[in-house]
Amino acid sequence: MAGHSKWGNIKHKKAATDAKRSKIWTKLIKEMTVAARLGGNNTGSNPRLRLAIEKATDANIPKNNINRAIQRGVGDVEGWHYEKIRYEGYGIHGAAIIIDTITDNRARTLAEVRHALSKQGGHLGTDGSVAFLFEYIGQLLFAPDTPEEELIEVALAAGVDDVITNNDGSIKVIFQPNNFAQIKATLEAAGFKSELSGVTMQPKTEVKFTGSQAINMQKLLDALENLDDAQDVYTNAVIISE
Template sequence: MAGHSKWANIQHRKGRQDAKRGKLWTKIIREITVAAKEGGDDIDSNPRLRLAIEKATAANMPKDNIQRAIQRGSGGTEGENYTEMRYEGYGAGGVAVLVDTVTDNHMRTVAEVRHAFSRNGGNLGQDGCVAYLFQRCGQFYFAPGTSEDDIMNIALENGADDVITDEEEGTIEVLCEPNVFGDLQAAFKEAALEPILADVVMRPETEVEIEGAQAESVQKLIDTLESLDDVQEVFTNASMPSEDE
């Protein structure tokens, strides 16, 4: 019988990210554009833009593409007028789902998101119905076997809020304020400590364990939402069983 392994879920989340590489450039370009529009084109004073550019670099995006997206967002060139929208709802078993989008057509986006919920056993809710269950923070996950002492030292020296070790599986999670994320990420990199996942996320305060048909429905909902062009990120408080246990 499958178990609720956090490490297996982290690996699955990483696998989903890797599987989205085909659409990754489009999503990153939109993120860069909105970040530049919101906070300006100076990466030193705009941590969101800095993070988006780091993602672009990691995805081997050409510098010209990055620069055009920055210019589009900061008003230097004409282009699509992207804006951010967050949708909230419930999946099978009553789990909470947050959907962050960047769109140039709100009517199209809400219709696609609502359809994804309805066809996969969920319901699109009102603004604020589940967002209070999540905390926006920087999050790093390190694989079992990574030195806890080294991670703890770097984390404490660079403004992290918490270091959480899973005693059973050996994974290490580091949490920080979003504005500290870039500096902490650089510190880990300098110390040759490579997290399997690192991002600014909406982290659930508590998780809800689901299994069987409910877990399958929630996973299909997440996959459907993530396949939509306007969807940037999907967050849920569902803890689903790993398939390899």
Template sequence: MAGHSKWANIKHRKAAQDAKRGKIFTRLIKEITVAARLGGGDPEANPRLRQAVDKALSNNMPKDNIDRAIKRGTGELEGVSYEEVTYEGYAPGGVAVLVECMTDNKNRTVGEIRHIFSKAGGNLGEDGSAAYIFHKTGMLIFDGEAVEEDALMEAAMEAGADDIQTEDGQQVVYTTPQDFEDVKAALVESGFEPQVAEVTMKPDNTVRVEGDKAEKVLKLLDALEDHDDVQNVYANYDIPDEVFEQVSV
């Protein structure tokens, strides 16, 4: 997954797009609400909620917005009840795609997601058709020019990280989902501030796509990202540097 996999850069690019489109607050409010509903409103006792709150604060969400989302989740305030659902499919070129959604109407959402896949030349699959390619992992991305690689590696290993890799000029620390919070806290305490820090889905293998197929894949993913019910999109494509830069501008 190192080098030209583009995986770490995909996540960084996605975060920047979310912020630019103004969608990040909506997605974070949904995540906070659902996390509070499932695990309670105390971030210290609810790791999923703590991660969502940390991400919201890092994106400059007002604390009042966060508090209201938590209260909607715990039932202290009225609000829409969201259901989590994950769709699996394939983009042109055989690229596997996972789409995590939060919706108040599953029938509407699945129809619209299926249409997006079909319009872009892909197809929505059955449960299990693509999920086996991905596994949940903690990921912290650091600016390769702003950190000293050996020092970060030593701190990450001492903190219990699984691995650290150099990917496209960035230092990427991987952890188990269970160790993510402890590793993140230890690295921040050591002076290493991540650009991206989240528990995510990492592909076990990638599919190389170029030319028209690469463009179609990115257009499909962008269309999915634009959907109001979509929280996260993961894909296992591998696009060459020059092609990626050309078609993702």
């Protein structure tokens, strides 16, 4: 099915990520530690850890650092004191926002999230206030120059739930999160490497922003993503460039 343009938003997010590359290692190490603590160090039975290790490898984190993070998570290394906390809130015009954090200081993280929201015109909500507006999915996003028909054929044969071609030519493949590793490997084996991949929370409805409101909403999202303890930020806001 067809979808509206997403590529500009993805390029913006990737550029922002590249600009704060020094923080990426810290966030990925935290994620591996928490994933190992919650699901153990066996990547075969812990898909969250497997995905975290894959991202860490792509970010060129040394193997020793990866192993140390996993060992800390399962208790083989002293000093582990991170916890995963989710905050839910609202942006401009009530746009829904979810902020997943990993922190060693609840009070500090709560204060920073609340400040980032309020400074840019948003506010913190209660647990469950916006989570129902999202659903977990696995996704792969491919650049606009990807051969559409060939990708669709391989993706559907691999058992994906949907293939969405956006107006800008980018293609998003959606599937059940527990099939992430298998589907990604199948598509890569067929020569299709995604620009963005992962397990994410997809909004069931969207709120579109243009003009000055789009700029302000993007500032709010950037402020949240730049927080040291923020791991992922999800929103149903769609920023439309003019």
